[in-house]
Amino acid sequence: MNRFQSMQVVRRFLVVLAFLSSSAGFAQTKLKFELSYPAAISSTPLTGRMFLIISRKDSTEPRLQVGRYGTQFWGADFEKLAAGKAVTIDGTTLGYPINALKDVPKGEYFVQAVLNKYTEFKRSDGHTVWMHMDQWEGQQWTRSPGNVYSAVQKITIDPAKSETIKLEVTKVIPPISVPADTKWVKHIKIQSKKLTKFWGHPIFIGATILLPKGYDEEPGRLYPTVYQQGHFSTAPPFRFSENPNNEFYKDWTADNGPRFIAITLQHPSPYFDDSYAVNSANNGPFGDAIHEELIPEIETKFRCIREGYARLLTGGSTGGWESFALQVWYPEFYGGTWSFAPDPLDFWNVEGIDIYKDKNAFYKEYEWYKVPTTNTRIPATGEPRLTSEQRNMMELVNGTKGRSGGQLDIWSSVFGPVGADGYFKPLFDKKTGVIDPTVAAYWKEHYDLRQYLEKNWATVGPKLVGKLNIIVGRMDDFFLNFGVYKVDEFLSKTTNPAYGGSITYGDRGGHSWRPYSNGELLRMMDAHIKKMAPAKSATKAN
Incomplete structure (x- = not known):
């Protein structure tokens, strides 16, 4: 071996040694936490995920x-954990925003533990999975009824110190208080037979209904409906408040205002606070459940016009995607959508990730260098606020196997195929960022809405004329404007028929940008219905 070869061997040895040192360095602390629950919480072993939270302030619980x-x-996950047995959080446990316990600065902190319970689902597709069963809180382990948490303690944390800190979860989060019905606002909650069969466990869906002025005084009148889609909430549509000084209350109750029955739907999935309102391999037949069980229940109990022209859609972000997707996939069931800042309508930019060209979800790769992929930006300046890797680490700490209740995980569960283990097959590895092109192809074929419109315009286009309206800011926090650009490119060139809708951009608008109020939106919808209504339409009850 010559001198040059010897130097190469030494260099390789040093590289390997550095790698092993850094890997071991993730655990370079003897500090650890042991989290447990007493027999009073459960007499049988539990499966779920245990959380340790620390904070510098206690104005609210950690x-x-x-x-x-x-x-x-x-x-940290646990399976069949008995009372008194501990889940350990130590230097090998992944955290967020700081990944390693050893890197937490020495100091005084308020600490708390939370036990997130998982439920066993024996699905009709033959898979058995353990996931959190939503308790009508919207998939939030921090406040889900039945979850258990510890008292808050103030302690000194020193990663350089060899110490075991024990916390016991003893307080059970109580059930969610169901809002009472009022003159204006009503609630429905039903068990879905279709979803219960799929999940092998009772699954509930529901709705909050806002009634128009004069509803009780005109018992023979039927009303058009507007479905406002979005994240889970039992609050009334359009944030209606019964405070007479509220601006939307004034619009809704005005003598000359449009008359609608406004509805928000509740359809949480074991993966997320919202199912995205469509059928999917991992979440089950939510689209069928909504359209064949829930909406018929609503239209039976309330005096809705049961014709497509009189059912309108709107929503923002998640609700923006849902409202657009439902209009596209149920083109005759609905009469028009106003979709604000919709989640990716085309997957060439999924919060910064081009699933068709990127090889890795965490960075853009060029010939000689790599650049971290930005997940979230500040609209006013365009500065990055969060990278894709950071966002995914956050979700991974919230839950493994896609059980984070996070945005990227729900997209994978809705848009992606089922994996061999029964959980969704991920678009990319949460730890390395490496993208699976076979999963990307599945997303494209099944849920890329621009792709669907292009392939099917000859048949679906005539049913969508004048019905598609998108509103988005060009500086959307999550780059959602880019998916709209692709849809715009296609729709603006359509002929036989031309799409006849509208796409409105806010040049400096962020994710929450809106060019008009809810009251103005309803007046636009009212004009649209009058334009689209057939000569003979049902406006009065039999």
Whole structure:
């Protein structure tokens, strides 16, 4: 071996040694936490995920400070954990925003533990999975009824110190208080036979209904409906408040205002606070359940016009995608959509990730260098606020196997195929970012809405004329404007027929940009219905 070869061997040895040192360095602390629950909580072993949360302030409980830009926390799965047995959080446990316990600065912190219970689902597709069963809180482990948390303690944390800190979860989160019906606002909640069969466990869906002025005084009148889609909430549509000084209350109750029955739907999935309102391999037949069980229940109990022209859609973000997708996939059931800042309508930019060209979800790769992929930006300046890797680490700490209740995980569960283990087959590896092109192809074939419109315009286009309206800011926080650009490119060139809708951009608008109020939106919808209504339409009850 010559001198050059010897130097090469030494270099390789040093590289390997550095790698092993860094890998071991993730655990370079003897500090650990042991989290357990007493027999009073459960006499039988539990399966779920245990969380440790620390914060510098106690103005609210540490568990309620967890979030995308929130306080530090760690999570660890457990299976069939008996009372008194501990789940350990130590230097090998992944955390967020700081990944390693050893890197937490020495200091005084408020600490708390939370036990997130999982339920066994024996699905009709033959798979058995363990996931969190929503308790009508919208898939939030920090406040889900039945979950258990510890008292808050103030302690000194020193990663350089060899110490075991024990926390016991003893407090059970109580059931969600169901809002009472009022003159204006009503609630429905039903068990879905279709979803219950799929999940092998009772699954519930529901709706909050806002009634128009004069509903009780005109018992023979039928009304058009507007479905406002979005994240789980039992609040009334359009944030209606019965405070007479509220601007939307004034619009809704005005003598000359449009008359609608407005509806928000509740359809949480074991994966997320919202199923995306469509049928999917991982979530089950939510589209069928909504259209064949829930909406018929609503239209039976309330005096809705049961014709497509009189059912309108709207929503923002998640609700923007849902409202657009439902109009596209149920073109005759609905009469028009106003979709605000919709989630990716085309998958060439999924919060910064081009699933068709990128090889890795965490960075853009060029000939000589790599650049971290931005997940979230600040609209005013365009500066990155969160990288794709950071966002995914946050979700991974919230839950493995796609059980984070997070945005990227729900997209994978809705848009992707079922994996061999029964959980969704991920678009990319949450730890490395490597993209699976076979899963990307599945997304494209099944849920890329621009792709669907292009392939099927000859048949679906005539049913969508004048019905598609999109509103988005060009500086959307999550780059959702880019999916709209692709849809715009296609729709603007359509002929036989031309799409006849509208796409409205806000040049400096972020994710929450809206060019008009809810009251103005309803007046636009009212004019649209009058334009689209057939000569003979049902406006009065039999």
